[in-house]
């Protein structure tokens with residue numbers, strides 16, 4: 001356990017008969033950015049709330065920096081900065097006043113507020129009431145609060161919700177900088193593309209189970225390529241390809257998309273079969289599976305999307 005900053009052992013949570021987190025064993029090392037991915041309702045927030053001692057697990061346990069997480073462990077809060085789904089703020093108070101309250105509560109030095117405001121690009125909103133902030137800036141305030149005491153561990157639930165593209169880049173760079181300095185970052189999202197840009201490790205949770213845990217490098221290796229083909233007679237080409245055992249779907253550009261490991265290895269063979277059957281391709285493209293497709297494929301291989309909100 002020693003080398004892990006965040007460690008959970010068979011962590012489980014049930015509500016009535018519904019098991020929402022099922023024997024999740026997470027291992028996160030110092031300085032790692034761990035991307036915790038899952039569809040809506042997969043169990044991400046419940047796991048994060050257990051890591052923060054906000055919810056009692058039904059069974060199993062979690063440790064942060066070697067200390068067991070429990071509701072009464074006040075020391076834990078010094079180690080962890082967190083932001084869970086809705087960034088917490090006093091709506092009638094300004095950004096600065098919100099941060100001041102937190103600063104006094106945790107006896108942090110006075111300069112911390114101004115520096116975190118600058119860091120999160122909130123200077124021009126510092127005197128604005130929290131209730132008048134845009135969703136993206138409210139999110140920044142939430143992250144500012146999490147960072148105020150410069151904790152060694154950051155737990156962020158969907159931190160880029162509501163941020164515009166430049167805000168997403170800013171937060172990404174900030175998290176990378178923090179991780180480079182040794183902060184351990186645990187970040188949940190349902191958008192793999194965004195997480196993959198910064199995460200050094202990725203865990204995929206589905207129906208409460210951790211179905212895959214892999215490093216950035218493994219993710220690259222596991223991504224499969226796909227073959228895209230266009231012909232002049234799409235309908236019959238699809239039937240022909242189906243008769244050969246290929247699963248074909250139409251993509252948004254009207255091309256036929258074939259995901260098949262064997263076909264990828266020898267795209268020329270597939271093309272020559274098409275030519276011989278009089279379905280000569282007007283376009284052939286080999287494309288690497290995008291991260292979103294990878295995520296959905298892994299989930300599909302583990303029980304599929306039934307009863308899920310599609311992301």
Ligand SMILES: Nc1ncnc2c1ncn2[C@@H]1O[C@H](COP(=O)(O)OP(=O)(O)OP(=O)(O)O)[C@@H](O)[C@H]1O
Nearest residue numbers: 015018020038039040041042043044045046047190
């Ligand atoms: N207090 C509760 N009582 C009953 N069921 C709950 C409770 N809290 C969460 N759940 C259920 O647990 C499941 C997991 O919820 P959770 O919020 O952990 O998912 P999530 O992965 O964070 O989803 P999202 O991306 O939508 O936030 C959901 O089916 C949810 O309805």
